[in-house]
Amino acid sequence: MSTMTMAKALNAGLRRALADDPKVLLAGEDIGRLGGVFRITEGLQAEFGEDRVIDSPLGEAGIVGTAVGLALRGFRPVVEIQFDGFVYPAFDQIVSQVSRMRFRSHGRLGVPMVVRIPYGGGIGAIEHHSESPEAYFAHTPGLKVVTPSNPLDAYWMIQQAVADDDPVIFFEPKRRYHEKGEVDVEAEPLPLYSARVVTPGTDATLLTYGPMVRTCVQAAVAAAEEGRSLEVVDLRSLSPLDDEAVFASVRRTGRAVVVHEAVGTLGLGAELAARIQQECFYELQAPVLRVTGYDLPYPPSRVEDGYLPDLDRVLDAVDRSLAH
Amino acid sequence: MTEPAGTTATDPGDVPVQLLAPDGRRVDHPDFAFTGTDAEIAAHLRDMVLTRRIDTEATALQRKGELGLWPPLLGQEAAQIGSARATRDPDLVVPSYREHGVAWCLGVDPIDLLGTFRGTDMVDWPSRPDGFHLYSFVIGTQTLHGVGMAMALQREHRVGNDDAAANGAVVVYFGDGATSQGDVNEAFVFAASANAPVVFFCQNNQYAISEPTSLQSRIPLYRRAAGFGFPGVRVDGNDVLAVQAVTTWALERARRGGGPVLVEAFTYRMGAHTTSDDPSKYRTRDEEGEWGARDPIARVKAYLLSVGAIDQAWLDDLAAESEALAERLRAGCLALPEPLLADQWSNVYATTPDRLVRQREEYLAYEASFAEEAR
Ligand SMILES: Cc1ncc(C[n+]2csc(CCOP(=O)(O)OP(=O)(O)O)c2C)c(N)n1
Numbered sequence: 001m002s003t004m005t006m007a008k009a010l011n012a013g014l015r016r017a018l019a020d021d022p023k024v025l026l027a028g029e030d031i032g033r034l035g036g037v038f039r040i041t042e043g044l045q046a047e048f049g050e051d052r053v054i055d056s057p058l059g060e061a062g063i064v065g066t067a068v069g070l071a072l073r074g075f076r077p078v079v080e081i082q083f084d085g086f087v088y089p090a091f092d093q094i095v096s097q098v099s100r101m102r103f104r105s106h107g108r109l110g111v112p113m114v115v116r117i118p119y120g121g122g123i124g125a126i127e128h129h130s131e132s133p134e135a136y137f138a139h140t141p142g143l144k145v146v147t148p149s150n151p152l153d154a155y156w157m158i159q160q161a162v163a164d165d166d167p168v169i170f171f172e173p174k175r176r177y178h179e180k181g182e183v184d185v186e187a188e189p190l191p192l193y194s195a196r197v198v199t200p201g202t203d204a205t206l207l208t209y210g211p212m213v214r215t216c217v218q219a220a221v222a223a224a225e226e227g228r229s230l231e232v233v234d235l236r237s238l239s240p241l242d243d244e245a246v247f248a249s250v251r252r253t254g255r256a257v258v259v260h261e262a263v264g265t266l267g268l269g270a271e272l273a274a275r276i277q278q279e280c281f282y283e284l285q286a287p288v289l290r291v292t293g294y295d296l297p298y299p300p301s302r303v304e305d306g307y308l309p310d311l312d313r314v315l316d317a318v319d320r321s322l323a324h
Numbered sequence: 325m326t327e328p329a330g331t332t333a334t335d336p337g338d339v340p341v342q343l344l345a346p347d348g349r350r351v352d353h354p355d356f357a358f359t360g361t362d363a364e365i366a367a368h369l370r371d372m373v374l375t376r377r378i379d380t381e382a383t384a385l386q387r388k389g390e391l392g393l394w395p396p397l398l399g400q401e402a403a404q405i406g407s408a409r410a411t412r413d414p415d416l417v418v419p420s421y422r423e424h425g426v427a428w429c430l431g432v433d434p435i436d437l438l439g440t441f442r443g444t445d446m447v448d449w450p451s452r453p454d455g456f457h458l459y460s461f462v463i464g465t466q467t468l469h470g471v472g473m474a475m476a477l478q479r480e481h482r483v484g485n486d487d488a489a490a491n492g493a494v495v496v497y498f499g500d501g502a503t504s505q506g507d508v509n510e511a512f513v514f515a516a517s518a519n520a521p522v523v524f525f526c527q528n529n530q531y532a533i534s535e536p537t538s539l540q541s542r543i544p545l546y547r548r549a550a551g552f553g554f555p556g557v558r559v560d561g562n563d564v565l566a567v568q569a570v571t572t573w574a575l576e577r578a579r580r581g582g583g584p585v586l587v588e589a590f591t592y593r594m595g596a597h598t599t600s601d602d603p604s605k606y607r608t609r610d611e612e613g614e615w616g617a618r619d620p621i622a623r624v625k626a627y628l629l630s631v632g633a634i635d636q637a638w639l640d641d642l643a644a645e646s647e648a649l650a651e652r653l654r655a656g657c658l659a660l661p662e663p664l665l666a667d668q669w670s671n672v673y674a675t676t677p678d679r680l681v682r683q684r685e686e687y688l689a690y691e692a693s694f695a696e697e698a699r
């Protein structure tokens with residue numbers, strides 16, 4: 001057991017993935033010599049060589065498209081997209097090729113690729129550096145989409161994603177990169193596509209993931225001071241969703257509030273609300289509510305605190321849910 | 325079998341066009357000449373010095389926490405001033421994100437630039453002229469927009485007129501790293517196909533963050549143009565006279581209807597990629613020192629002093645002007661208006677859909693509920 005940041009945990013997880021399987025390769029802009037702009041791959045090129053940790057030319061379609069070819073020849077590429085807003089040049093490759101190679105080939109060809117994407121806001125960045133594009137990918141059959149919220153999950157989930165025979169879009173909440181947590185490298189990890197109850201509670205369920213998990217846990221602590229018991233569920237996997245864990249929690253509490261940074265319209269909250277009302281209709285005490293980014297392009301960073309869900313907005317939604 | 329031509333063999337064009345040597349001597353070139361006066365060169369020096377001052381002040385403001393980020397142009401002053409001063413109405417200028425010197429020449433108030441990096445604004449600025457497009461941060465994307473603007477100039481009958489003053493062209497800026505993007509390669513294809521009046525101005529500052537240009541290309545970048553069917557020229561990007569001469573030639577050719585040109589300004593990013601970057605991780609002090617000796621400002625100063633076009637008093641005045649500008653920037657940065665989240669709903673669509681109008685109202689009501697609680 002040791003204490004480390006999420007950035008270090010990802011680095012350790014990637015190191016172990018490289019050491020465990022000679023077919024694992026890393027590629028991306030500035031990931032080798034520099035160790036990535038967030039230093040997630042620091043030291044890995046020195047340790048595993050330029051053949052396995054590749055500084056790619058500056059082209060996202062090229063990074064992902066060549067990783068398809070490598071994957072088809074039995075390699076396991078883990079590619080880094082430098083920031084959320086720069087994945088779109090690779091969108092065609094991901095949506096039209098990566099996601100459906102298995103389907104197009106009668107199941108004979110898989111693309112065991114991981115696309116790592118630092119995502120989300122809250123870091124005072126200029127435009128294209130604070131986006132939450134997870135819904136585009138979760139909307140695409142054939143892709144799996146996961147996101148850790150803490151160092152322990154980051155350490156294990158990256159290795160599990162690499163080991164998966166299907167393509168995994170791996171969203172890393174960049175504003176949590178430097179928060180520390182306990183990482184037990186011996187413990188048996190949770191299965192990758194399962195949610196986790198991080199705070200048990202009885203009055204309402206907060207369904208969330210990635211950077212917002214911490215915000216929701218803080219909201220639960222604040223609510224507890226007022227005698228309200230909130231359950232916080234860290235979804236961890238956005239596609240597939242761990243339906244049973246979600247339904248079980250909502251059936252217990254009768255109320256659900258979904259919290260994410262991404263814009264609300266057609267986001268994960270919309271999908272969760274639809275599934276919950278179908279499966280838990282008679283157990284619901286209130287409509288499923290959403291606390292999300294507003295339906296705007298990400299605004300200038302000086303107003304991002306108001307744009308992003310925070311503790312107050314979460315508690316406000318909880319109040320509205322409980323008032324029903 | 326020998327290597328096919330055009331792969332590894334060197335070419336006379338690999339030697340950048342130079343008209344002013346690093347020691348301040350003017351040198352001749354068979355194809356290009358700078359025809360301006362010493363007074364114009366002194367004006368370039370002023371532009372370069374003031375631009376550098378803007379840049380160092382912005383970096384200092386970032387260090388003090390007043391800006392979130394700053395991408396310095398340090399070392400690229402000649403490439404930017406020389407090319408920008410080759411433009412004139414009705415040319416259109418399309419920058420990337422490091423073109424603070426170009427912005428300066430086109431009349432953008434540098435305080436406006438700071439708003440983007442302070443997080444108070446997006447990338448449109450009150451002082452931005454129509455002919456200067458927004459900064460773009462997605463690498464390479466703007467090259468396609470530039471080609472489209474050039475296609476518009478063709479359809480507006482602003483190309484190839486007998487009245488040369490009525491003709492215009494586009495100059496679009498991008499980096500060495502950007503040349504690997506699909507968008508940039510498609511821009512080359514589309515420009516050639518349309519014979520569009522566009523000058524692709526690539527500042528090869530030797531790095532894309534940590535990646536050296538050699539990782540993007542095995543041949544000098546200017547030579548890429550040949551494969552797309554238009555000329556490429558490599559110019560000493562630290563020589564403001566050569567940059568202006570080459571860009572003027574390329575723009576005039578484009579305005580006449582001669583089609584696209586790729587200009588590779590061979591220069592050096594003397595500073596970090598941005599204030600978040602640490603170049604010591606990927607390049608040596610020796611290399612930085614070598615390029616330091618080719619500083620774009622030093623050679624202009626040396627030349628003008630050697631011919632007596634300026635003197636110490638002139639330089640002292642410029643230094644005073646620089647300091648005044650820096651002070652104006654500091655004060656202006658702190659005085660930049662704070663944005664309001666409530667305003668952000670206004671410009672998503674030409675007409676804001678009802679749902680967004682309601683969302684904004686809900687937001688305002690939510691905000692107001694705090695004010696009530698506080699009372
Ligand atoms: C599509 C895209 N991918 C990645 C990035 C991140 N990024 C910002 S600047 C940069 C390097 C650009 O290098 P170059 O084109 O040489 O321009 P320079 O910064 O040297 O002026 C990268 C990779 C981006 N902005 N856009």
Ligand SMILES: [Mg+2]
Pocket residue numbers: 499500501527528529530531532533
């Ligand atoms: Mg560059």
